Amino acid sequence: MARALATLMLREEVAPGHYLLHTDCPEVAEASAPGQFVHLRVGDGTDPLLRRPFSVMLAQPATGEVQLLVRAVGRGTEIIATHQAGTRYDLLGPLGNGWGAPAGEANVLLVAGGVGVAPLIFLADHLRSAHPRPYVRALFGGGTQDALVCWTEFAARCEEFTAVTEDGSAGDQGLVTDALAPEIERSRPDMVYACGPDAMLAVVAGICAQAEVPCQVSMEQWMGCGVGACLGCAVPATAGGYVRVCTEGPVFGAEEIDWERMVGP
Amino acid sequence: MARALATLMLREEVAPGHYLLHTDCPEVAEASAPGQFVHLRVGDGTDPLLRRPFSVMLAQPATGEVQLLVRAVGRGTEIIATHQAGTRYDLLGPLGNGWGAPAGEANVLLVAGGVGVAPLIFLADHLRSAHPRPYVRALFGGGTQDALVCWTEFAARCEEFTAVTEDGSAGDQGLVTDALAPEIERSRPDMVYACGPDAMLAVVAGICAQAEVPCQVSMEQWMGCGVGACLGCAVPATAGGYVRVCTEGPVFGAEEIDWERMVGP
């Protein structure tokens, strides 16, 4: 983890309100592992004040490129949505603990909800280069077609890819979690990797526990420091007390999180 | 006075840290009188929070152009210094009372300090079109040559023009106020118009009082509302109590201001 400057090379609106930032940031490109995040300062004033965390979606050590996928949901991300090429970002990163390696042959199932796809794209990419014969299945869910952001980038890195939307505008109709139990039943993955809203992750964790398939989740929480100093990003731990998303996470074993006590931000 | 949107057409750095904004704002171009100001919002967030007042330097009803001269001194003006053509400003204006007409033949003396030149350029411009045989003399002072911002625009609108700098890097060496008494003695203007720092205005007011030449000054003060509602922009009045820069001013008869009680912002 370190301090770095990233330069925005290109901002693509990949879906309504979703922006793919192609940045030049050699240090982070070099050092990032899938599942890690950067803590980025928006502007240099007090509005917004705090840094904002974003998962690394892709890191290319060879070119120095780091891609971030940003959904505009509030003040900070809406400002990012207006940034032009050349904008410089002050960031801390890569931060946190990324995805753990699968046991065995990389017969894995990735479950993404909305922008939760970002760290899973990086993971899929990594599995393809780190494993001789990866078999990556993905379930990608969202409210509508638009929420299946960067699905082509995601699908391109998977052997099997299933889209699910709540309104049926793309792929199967329903919740991504509806498709999960049958999929586990069918393909018996060595590991399930999931990133998305808390409510989704809680259900994924429950299904995997029931099916006795190991599961890793990438969690979100409001952050102060991003580096472990403020204890602001706590999520309830099964072991009692809390763990920090920024330091012990953002990736946790699903069984480490006390889903009952987990309150969505 | 009204609400308007201005579009930045061109931002020129006319001297180090000084920016001439050419904006398109037909309503304000149409309605402005010399000495009035606009109250401009920088950005749409809380940093900075309050609007910032700037004198209208030139208004061209025919083209809709409004020029503002901005010196970067703090947060708001430093942000303006980065704005690109196309930036839209939300502004209130034109506000306040501008310069009063000279008695007689427009044999006038303009005394400008630094960016205080802005409303005097507009005045000189206006006198040339409103009077058959204007005779406009100007004294323009600043710390160094760089502070004599837009002096060519100013000089072009004057019959006589004298520059004064503290370090002698342009024009005579000294304070603009040093040159004032001899100039009044020599040219006996019908009216002295002055804009610049409070300390300068206080001396100008004193010299004019002594020489019994009528004098108008354009004052600055921190502003809240800019429209007379908050009583934030008070300056001490000779009549007792205070007058509002935004509403009774920014132009006052020099004798209206109680210079003894005047505390610089």
Next chain:
Amino acid sequence: MSAPDLSVEIAGVRLQNPVMSASGTFGYGMEYEPYLDLSILGAIVTKAVTLEERLGNPPPRVRETPAGMLNAIGLQNPGVEVFIRDKLPALRGVGVPVIVNISGRSVEEFVRVAQMLCVDGVAALEVNVSCPNVQEEGMYFGVDCDLTGRLTAAVVDACDRPVIVKLSPNVTDITSIARAAAEGGAHALSLINTLVGMSIDTERRRPHLGNVTGGLSGPAIRPIAVRMVHEVARAVDLPIIGMGGIANARDALEFILAGATAVAVGTMNFVEPSAMAAVIDGLADHCRRHGVARITDLVGALQVG
């Protein structure tokens, strides 16, 4: 769905919607006429009025701070007689309830101002016990329960208009002051006034404000204001006018959910003269989106725990 009902009642005064100006930030109303249709407002609250003319504090009187501002105007006003003669007629003409903020140096002074304001066109009085410049026997009224209670009772006696007591946030326990005002007979409470603050010009080693300290307002103080409204709403059974940094309908809803029946917009009028119109529209919009028939259904509707 039919248009949501935004009307509320504060101390017997019916407002077409819960949005009003905060005292001292809206002059005597007319200053904002070029920018805002005043007749859409729930009410207009005036700058403080005192018995005699006040000249106010030496400049500078305002200073920006992070997401806020300090002011030390010093209750500048022309005095109650001139107010009634020169300002009230136009205000009355707007057609919305006019609430007059009053201040004084002693209980006696408050009482005389209140008596003089029992005239047509004054819908209610807002008693500014919280201005740091208002003190009796060396104590600020607004930070002392006993003084607040006595002052409230005296003003309630002096005038048949509803009396709204405006509370200071510069206290250890705002609920005890609120209770004292309630026991004194207040018909409603408004909160918060400004927090005492200070800002220093480090180059000149001098305070930025002529008065050394000033009152902090604006978005910066909103979290403190919302907390205090929440506390007071639980402690006292009086309608509350909530204020402190409100810029838009979302901000206003924080106060309403915390227990305010109405809200006032202050500092943000300076930034956005049409802010109150936006708050009114945004409240209607929120009600529509959430199927809320009456804005009063949201008052205190915060779920805790």
Next chain:
Amino acid sequence: MSAPDLSVEIAGVRLQNPVMSASGTFGYGMEYEPYLDLSILGAIVTKAVTLEERLGNPPPRVRETPAGMLNAIGLQNPGVEVFIRDKLPALRGVGVPVIVNISGRSVEEFVRVAQMLCVDGVAALEVNVSCPNVQEEGMYFGVDCDLTGRLTAAVVDACDRPVIVKLSPNVTDITSIARAAAEGGAHALSLINTLVGMSIDTERRRPHLGNVTGGLSGPAIRPIAVRMVHEVARAVDLPIIGMGGIANARDALEFILAGATAVAVGTMNFVEPSAMAAVIDGLADHCRRHGVARITDLVGALQVG
């Protein structure tokens, strides 16, 4: 001009410069090692330590507000024993004075923590009387003079280390609490802790924080903090550590001119991990520009009137 002397003394502890971390915003120091050379700091102030482990509050624990943030961490810490065993050795290794912030539920608990911290490597104790979670007999220590005085005296007795009492801003008159701490034997004061605030998710009608209310910090509160330091400096003859929204040397100078001998940087560490380094450099720079030989010449150098 030769390099200005930035060193100061707080309660007998010599600091190479007046800049330290604010408790709770800098963990146990090591978290920021990748971003900042810790050995340049005036001191490191740790997160609050209590007798037993505390698990802290349910999430969400932080929320951004205009130019500030709310936090409700809830004193999460591993307890004093684990602190001494696992955290103190590395901190001691940095080579700058370590000030340990302590908290407890009762005078007795504070005393026991203080006794246990009379170990090598602890330069001073900062007594957190102001945390809204700390109360005795239903009263918060930090808002009651009597409790503050008793607690201070007990901690001073318990340990031979200098005792810094950290004051709460949530009071009517901070000078009376400061005086009580001074009479209890405090060697220094630090102020301000956070202001109690609240923020509401208006869509879900729920508080944003798991704990409902939280402490407001950051630039938003700076004017309040500067005013309080100014008041306390005039009222009490003890060195003051000033804090509240400091982001840069200019901000730090406001506190120093108002009467603080040292300053702490809190929330802004999150935004800018090298903020303290910038403050230190900026102070030296300011001294050079203004021909100030010793930073202590600026303490309380504000000219009013």
